[in-house]
Amino acid sequence: MKTISSRDNPLYKELKHLATSSQARRKSGRTLLDGVHLCQAYRQHLGEPQLCIVSESSAQHHEVAPMVARCLAAGTQTICMPDALYHALSQVEHGVGLMFIVATPSPEFPAQLSHCSVVLDNLQDPGNLGSILRSAAAAGIKNVFCSIGTAFAWSPKVMRAGMGAHFLLNIFENVNLHSLLASATIPVLATSSHTSQTIYQVDLNQPVVWLFGHEGQGVADDLMAMATHTVTIPQRPEIESLNVAASAAICFFEQVRQSQ
Amino acid sequence: MKTISSRDNPLYKELKHLATSSQARRKSGRTLLDGVHLCQAYRQHLGEPQLCIVSESSAQHHEVAPMVARCLAAGTQTICMPDALYHALSQVEHGVGLMFIVATPSPEFPAQLSHCSVVLDNLQDPGNLGSILRSAAAAGIKNVFCSIGTAFAWSPKVMRAGMGAHFLLNIFENVNLHSLLASATIPVLATSSHTSQTIYQVDLNQPVVWLFGHEGQGVADDLMAMATHTVTIPQRPEIESLNVAASAAICFFEQVRQSQ
Numbered sequence: 001m002k003t004i005s006s007r008d009n010p011l012y013k014e015l016k017h018l019a020t021s022s023q024a025r026r027k028s029g030r031t032l033l034d035g036v037h038l039c040q041a042y043r044q045h046l047g048e049p050q051l052c053i054v055s056e057s058s059a060q061h062h063e064v065a066p067m068v069a070r071c072l073a074a075g076t077q078t079i080c081m082p083d084a085l086y087h088a089l090s091q092v093e094h095g096v097g098l099m100f101i102v103a104t105p106s107p108e109f110p111a112q113l114s115h116c117s118v119v120l121d122n123l124q125d126p127g128n129l130g131s132i133l134r135s136a137a138a139a140g141i142k143n144v145f146c147s148i149g150t151a152f153a154w155s156p157k158v159m160r161a162g163m164g165a166h167f168l169l170n171i172f173e174n175v176n177l178h179s180l181l182a183s184a185t186i187p188v189l190a191t192s193s194h195t196s197q198t199i200y201q202v203d204l205n206q207p208v209v210w211l212f213g214h215e216g217q218g219v220a221d222d223l224m225a226m227a228t229h230t231v232t233i234p235q236r237p238e239i240e241s242l243n244v245a246a247s248a249a250i251c252f253f254e255q256v257r258q259s260q
Numbered sequence: 261m262k263t264i265s266s267r268d269n270p271l272y273k274e275l276k277h278l279a280t281s282s283q284a285r286r287k288s289g290r291t292l293l294d295g296v297h298l299c300q301a302y303r304q305h306l307g308e309p310q311l312c313i314v315s316e317s318s319a320q321h322h323e324v325a326p327m328v329a330r331c332l333a334a335g336t337q338t339i340c341m342p343d344a345l346y347h348a349l350s351q352v353e354h355g356v357g358l359m360f361i362v363a364t365p366s367p368e369f370p371a372q373l374s375h376c377s378v379v380l381d382n383l384q385d386p387g388n389l390g391s392i393l394r395s396a397a398a399a400g401i402k403n404v405f406c407s408i409g410t411a412f413a414w415s416p417k418v419m420r421a422g423m424g425a426h427f428l429l430n431i432f433e434n435v436n437l438h439s440l441l442a443s444a445t446i447p448v449l450a451t452s453s454h455t456s457q458t459i460y461q462v463d464l465n466q467p468v469v470w471l472f473g474h475e476g477q478g479v480a481d482d483l484m485a486m487a488t489h490t491v492t493i494p495q496r497p498e499i500e501s502l503n504v505a506a507s508a509a510i511c512f513f514e515q516v517r518q519s520q
Contacts, residue, residue, distance in 0.1 A: 045498070127387050131503040138495035138502050161503070168498055200517050234516060235398035238305070238428055242398050243391040243421070246509035249502065253510045254517070256494060257460050 001054075001072060004081045012085065015053070018101070019089040022152050025104070031154040033100040034092050036063045041164025042100055043067075052078040055086035055097025064098045091156045104154050107170035110143070113184040113209055116255075117143040121177055121213040121223050123150045123244065128215065130161020131245035137165035139252035141210075145175045181226040184209055190219055190227035191247055193240075199231045204255040212244055261314075261332060264341045272345065275313070278361070279349040282412050285364070291414040293360040294352050296323045301424025302360055303330075312338040315346035315357025324358045351416045364414050367430035370403070373444040373469055376515075377403040381437055381473040381483050383410045383504065388475065390421020391505035397425035399512035401470075405435045441486040444469055450479055450487035451507055453500075459491045464515040472504055 004012050017024045018032055025031050030050065033039050042049065052071040058064045059080055071078045086097045118136050123129055129151045136144060144153075151158060153171050181188055189202070190211040211227055213219030224230075233242065233250055242250070264272050277284045278292055285291050290310065293299050302309065312331040318324045319340055331338045346357045378396050383389055389411045396404060404413075411418060413431050441448055449462070450471040471487055473479030484490075493502065493510055502510070 131506050134499065134503055135506045138493075138499040140496050163500060163503075165499060168496070198520075200520065233398075233513060234520065236400050236428070239394065239398040239425060240423060242509065243394055243423075243505070245503070245506060246391050246395045249506035249509045250513045253493060253514075257514070260458075260460065260494065 001068070001078045001080050004079055004085065007085065007088075011079070012081070015089055015101070019091075022155055025154060026152065029104050029106065030101055031104050031159070032089070032156065033102060033159065034090050034156055035095045035160075036067065036098050038159060038164060039067060039098055039100045042102060042167055043070075045164075045167035046102070046105065048074045048076050049100035049102045050077070051101035052076055053086070053089070053099040053101070054078070054080050055083045056080060057083050058097035061096055064096055067098060092160070105167075105171070107172065109172060111183070113180055114186055114207070115143055116141045116207045117145060117209045118248070119145045119177060119180065119188075119209055119211045120150050121147045121211065121219050122217075123212065124215050126151045126155060126157035127161050128243070128245040129153060130158045130163075130165075132212070132248045133158070133162040133169060133171070134165040135245070135249040135252050137168040139256050141252060143170045143172070145172045145177065145180055147177050148174045177223055178226070181209075181211075181223065184228075187228045188226060189229045189231055189251070190224055191233060191251065192224075192230040193232060195230040195232050197229070197231050198234050199251055199254045200234075202229060202231050204258040208255065210248065210251055212248055215244055261328070261338045261340050264339055264345065267345065267348075271339070272341070275349055275361070279351075282415055285414060286412065289364050289366065290361055291364050291419070292349070292416065293362060293419065294350050294416055295355045295420075296327065296358050298419060298424060299327060299358055299360045302362060302427055303327075305424075305427035306362070306365065308334045308336050309360035309362045310337070311361035312336055313346070313349070313359040313361070314338070314340050315343045316340060317343050318357035321356055324356055327358060352420070365427075365431070367432070369432060371443070373440055374446055374467070375403055376401045376467045377405060377469045378508070379405045379437060379440065379448075379469055379471045380410050381407045381471065381479050382477075383472065384475050386411045386415060386417035387421050388503070388505040389413060390418045390423075390425075392472070392508045393418070393422040393429060393431070394425040395505070395509040395512050397428040399516050401512060403430045403432070405432045405437065405440055407437050408434045437483055438486070441469075441471075441483065444488075447488045448486060449489045449491055449511070450484055451493060451511065452484075452490040453492060455490040455492050457489070457491050458494050459511055459514045460494075462489060462491050464518040468515065470508065470511055472508055475504055
């Protein structure tokens with residue numbers, strides 16, 4: 001295991017750049033998994049990281065030590081650094097000091113939209129995106145397509161909220177949703193309060209595409225027009241709408257219920 | 261309409277304290293509603309505020325002007341202040357400058373737990389709490405009981421996430437959940453991954469109590485033991501659990517579905 005002890009170390013500078021710049025993460029196709037849970041989930045589903053980083057005070061931690069040992073056994077580059085240097089990379093305040101650097105998965109873009117999918121138009125909030133990814137993975141949905149303008153799925157906040165869901169999904173970003181929806185061979189459903197058909201009345205025991213949009217403005221009109229079905233979640237009229245991640249969870253699990 | 265133009269004005273100092281200290285809000289039993297949407301929702305459901313505050317540049321805004329006019333017509337104390345002073349009170353970055361100061365509602369604590377309710381044990385995240393309140397109100401659930409340690413429901417973040425749901429609910433805070441659950445005359449349901457009965461198999465066409473807990477640790481063991489039913493949301497085993505606000509939405513709307 002190597003040790004980095006200076007902020008001027010070139011690798012440290014590179015890591016700092018990766019940790020603090022979402023542009024650097026996008027450009028390099030790499031991201032940072034912060035904390036034992038995310039690192040364990042990554043290894044379980046996708047294998048070894050490119051690089052393992054551990055803070056001095058966490059190296060002997062009962063959950064960290066076996067993770068590090070396995071990295072060393074696998075020949076993965078593993079670096080120990082003083083806590084002060086580590087915490088300048090980490091966004092987790094009271095977390096255990098273990099981090100993986102991994103390649104952002106780049107799944108093959110499908111020629112047709114023919115499997116259960118979630119399509120997100122301009123979704124803003126990292127917490128909402130993470131929650132939607134987590135619900136989708138839990139419901140057995142495999143593909144998530146994000147428009148330009150949707151929050152960056154591989155940001156630390158979204159990954160924390162996703163709790164490892166990222167590693168079970170095919171996530172496509174900066175997608176032209178028009179072309180994508182035009183390629184759909186299965187029903188495309190969007191929720192709307194201006195319709196009478198409820199999610200409980202529509203046949204969800206089949207692959208469908210779920211379309212969700214911006215927290216305030218919803219799905220853009222031109223994309224909404226490409227939905228084959230608009231459905232409503234019946235609710236008290238005094239409430240304008242549900243939180244988008246709550247809506248998505250209700251829709252995905254109504255599909256689970258109907259498929260049982 | 262009065263104008264405040266100095267940071268040394270005693271009322272301004274009081275407002276600043278209210279805006280920046282959650283303890284001040286708890287102690288005074290008052291809170292701050294920031295933005296047109298929350299103010300409109302409050303007025304619609306609960307009436308006039310104690311005080312209306314408008315920023316100079318927003319006084320003529322097409323949504324704000326009629327709100328202010330109605331406050332003046334109702335004899336509500338209404339104050340205009342320069343944008344710089346207003347923005348020192350507001351947590352909304354690009355919002356329209358309208359704020360209500362209102363008394364935090366203090367509903368009567370029920371002698372028995374006999375109506376549809378949500379019980380929250382040590383829920384931490386303001387966004388999750390706001391989303392749960394919004395889903396509960398949308399599903400027609402009236403009562404929400406929060407333990408000591410649960411996020412403060414009347415904080416600006418929770419109110420923004422709640423989108424006005426607060427004004428449709430009876431929210432009880434700092435509740436002793438043991439005594440409360442001991443008074444239940446209806447089923448108390450908690451979600452768990454260690455049970456085989458699904459939410460789709462249990463009879464929800466009746467009033468029930470939903471018990472949810474801390475984002476990481478779930479419901480405390482001693483409270484969990486007071487649940488009359490533990491139910492599971494069927495999901496892929498690779499995912500540890502759903503986000504608590506997503507779980508709550510799925511449960512509340514399974515109840516809506518069964519009640520239709």
